[in-house]
Amino acid sequence: MSETIKHIEIKSVVKSYGKIHAVNNVDLNVLAGECVALVGPNGAGKSTLFKLILGLVRPTSGTISILGQQPDQPVFDRIRKSIGFLPEQVLFQGSLTGRETLQFYTSLKGESKDQIDGLFQTVELVEAADRRVSTYSKGMRQRLGLAQALIGNPEILLLDEPTSGLDPASRLNFYEIIEKRRVQGAAVLLSSHALTELEARTNRVAVLAHGKLVANGSINALKSKLALSSKIKLKATPTQMKLLSTKFADHFDINHIVNGVAVLDCPENQKVSLVKDLMSSDIKFDGIEIIEPTLEQVFASLTKGEKRL
């Protein structure tokens, strides 16, 4: 049954600072055992949304419910024990060791200190545990931050830009840790800029732009809904190019012909027929390449045009 429990429930939430709507009428749910990625350019309202969920700022209107409790209720203090949070930028006290840092946060949550060694193992910081945080690299600090968020095996994980500054191996390790927690039933909400790495790792992507939720769904669903065009790159000699431009100009916009390379825009659903037409024509090509729209393009078209899905 745990699939149906809404760990995070945000209903038509607005947060305004003066005339600016940092978060504008957002609806978002994260279920137990679900990993949702919050994507959006800087200033889109991601951090404000985290603050709202944590009860650090109050919504101008709308309701938020975390594990069934509203963050402005006094009892929410107990709910905080079940939330693991990693802020976007955190500089731990350099004079303390990694272990001392975790000891401090563990005792604030009223958790057992026995789990600290396990946490260092999980984030692969065992050797550095007793070194001062000031000697840590950026990636190590980020991993210490993650270890802090994992204290007490929280039911909700809120991670603001968790993979920034991590090398590819640590990134992989990071997603493995998150996946493990998700399978155990935690609700994970993470924000990220690195879209390409999200593809296989999250159940859903929620795209924020100017405080509004412009898309909410799986990456594949977003791609097909947006119907972004693929590009076909063709190589040919100048004489063949001329032939191409006269024969296909009516149907497709041939953007540029540079150094014998032509790029044709082509809607996803017409890709196959166009390639067939090209091949059956008497134009001789030296090469052909089909370029699919990248996630970055999906993202850019969503946040620029404020297109709502």
Next chain:
Amino acid sequence: MNQVIILAGKEIRDGMRNRWVVVVTLLMAGLALILAFLGSAPTGTTKISALAITIVSLSSLSIFFIPLIALLLSYDTIVGESERGTLMLLLSYPVTRWQVIVGKFLGQTVLLSFAIILGFGIAAIAIAMKSESALSDQAWSGIIGLLVSSALLGAVFLAIGSLISAYVRERGTAAGIAVGIWLLFVLIYDLGLLGLLAADTGHNMSDGLVTALLLANPTDAYRMFNLVGSQEASLLSGMAGLSAERQVSTLILSTVMILWVAIPLFFACLLFQRRPL
């Protein structure tokens, strides 16, 4: 309550770790010893105990140093954590905002009191040992009064520093205001009061008013506590004449200083509660 102790403990650990305590303790002991040995040169051998002289000179110096050290320690309590990003993290834990203010304040008070008591204490013992009069003849009650009131003076300015830190948005602003507060209480206030008294040729200001004005400044309360509190010290400091008319009991002086701790701390909690993150 538990959270307050954890936060205080972290503050103490930080202070111990970054050598802050060591430096301040050495500074306190060094100042006390220099004053003691310079100060005892002119008196030669008198009936007045060496410690009594030291209390007079030491309390005059403490008025400058302790508020400065306390403000330096506390001005970035909140604003510093806010800039490092740890404040948001801390508040995502099961911790209320007043617990953060009170916990950090308590930790800092323990650190500063420890440094003062250790530094001044070492110096006092060294002076007493060197002195020709017997150990039992020394002004021990005076030195205990000095230690306690110095710690209290430190607490006053730690509370004021917390208030500044909870109010402003940037560390630089906090540092600037801290320096301003220090100048105001330590220099400008007394200069102003002195000017007022000098201008008041008609003696229009009652003794009660002057006393009240002195009490309104925590550093003056501290001065009165140490210079008027002990008979010997007040003779030495020339405050004997003052004390006869404006004798304020140590109980009132302590109460004033405790209020100077409680009120800024209360407003620090209040402002922090309203601080947008």
